[in-house]
Amino acid sequence: MRDINQFTITQAVKDSFRTEAGSRFEKLLHGFLDHLHDFTRENQITHEEWMGVLNFLYDCGQISTPERHEFILLSDVVGFSALVDLINSKGGATEGSNLGPFYLDDAPRKKLGADLAGGREGACVLVHGKVTDTLHKPLPGAIVDTWQADGAGTYPIQEQAQGQDKMDLRGIFETDDQGRYYYTTILPKPYTVPFDGPVGRLLRAGDRHAWRAAHLHYIIRHPGMNAITTEIFFEGTEYTDNDAVFGVRKSLLARVLPARDVAALGYDLDREPDAVCEFDFVLAPEG
Ligand SMILES: [Fe+2]
Numbered sequence: 499m500r501d502i503n504q505f506t507i508t509q510a511v512k513d514s515f516r517t518e519a520g521s522r523f524e525k526l527l528h529g530f531l532d533h534l535h536d537f538t539r540e541n542q543i544t545h546e547e548w549m550g551v552l553n554f555l556y557d558c559g560q561i562s563t564p565e566r567h568e569f570i571l572l573s574d575v576v577g578f579s580a581l582v583d584l585i586n587s588k589g590g591a592t593e594g595s596n597l598g599p600f601y602l603d604d605a606p607r608k609k610l611g612a613d614l615a616g617g618r619e620g621a622c623v624l625v626h627g628k629v630t631d632t633l634h635k636p637l638p639g640a641i642v643d644t645w646q647a648d649g650a651g652t653y654p655i656q657e658q659a660q661g662q663d664k665m666d667l668r669g670i671f672e673t674d675d676q677g678r679y680y681y682t683t684i685l686p687k688p689y690t691v692p693f694d695g696p697v698g699r700l701l702r703a704g705d706r707h708a709w710r711a712a713h714l715h716y717i718i719r720h721p722g723m724n725a726i727t728t729e730i731f732f733e734g735t736e737y738t739d740n741d742a743v744f745g746v747r748k749s750l751l752a753r754v755l756p757a758r759d760v761a762a763l764g765y766d767l768d769r770e771p772d773a774v775c776e777f778d779f780v781l782a783p784e785g
Contacts (some may be wrong), residue, residue, distance in 0.1 A: 508536075539699055543748070586664055591724065600653045606665055611681060615667075615682065628673070629718055641719040649684050680765045711736065713743075716779070
């Protein structure tokens with residue numbers, strides 16, 4: 499019979515799984531077990547602490563619904579999501595950032611120059627720029643899929659019960675023959691991630707707030723290029739230094755400036771903007 503003690507149990511557990519030698523599954527499973535067991539040994543975890551973790555995960559499952567994924571939120575607030583984004587950002591391309599919970603894959607197609615504000619109050623901002631490859635060559639026909647919160651920090655999808663259309667403040671644009679995208683909208687406000695569940699308890703235990711810096715969400719695609727999921731933030735706005743989910747990168751900060759000489763840009767806009775926000779997206783080739 500195998501002699502199991504606190505030092506031999508890790509290898510015994512690894513041996514208990516029949517895995518393909520050298521496979522990715524084996525590498526990740528064994529690595530996970532090594533780290534988990536090492537952590538437990540190093541910290542001499544008590545029964546009370548162990549049960550506390552299991553009950554925390556149980557609570558995360560209990561509060562989750564199709565519209566609320568508490569485990570994604572947990573991943574976000576401990577920087578796990580951001581770490582995966584950073585690891586998978588390709589050199590020279592725009593850095594990735596959080597997808598968040600409000601993406602819909604069937605947003606309406608909009609023509610360049612459309613206004614996404616839908617009559618909402620707030621300063622009208624022209625959001626524009628180019629989509630290029632890493633050699634700065636413009637990419638015509640790139641897909642710019644965007645979604646955002648409103649001037650109160652709320653996504654319309656969160657207020658469908660109040661009569662909001664979940665497709666508001668989102669749209670899919672295609673860059674023109676110069677690789678340009680442009681549209682008008684209102685600036686989003688910061689909002690809090692949900693903090694009425696177990697992840698909220700974790701934040702409070704660490705004296706942390708739940709605020710996200712204001713942002714615009716994007717997925718940018720083009721055939722032959724790696725798609726990017728990212729966010730644009732605004733220089734000088736709240737929480738850019740302490741975003742609750744660690745989504746802000748220096749390279750993703752854009753400036754919002756008063757609109758001057760917009761006509762010189764040659765855009766066909768449905769609405770005259772008060773302000774302008776320019777941001778270029780860079781895609782790296784596949785492979
Ligand atoms: Fe968001």
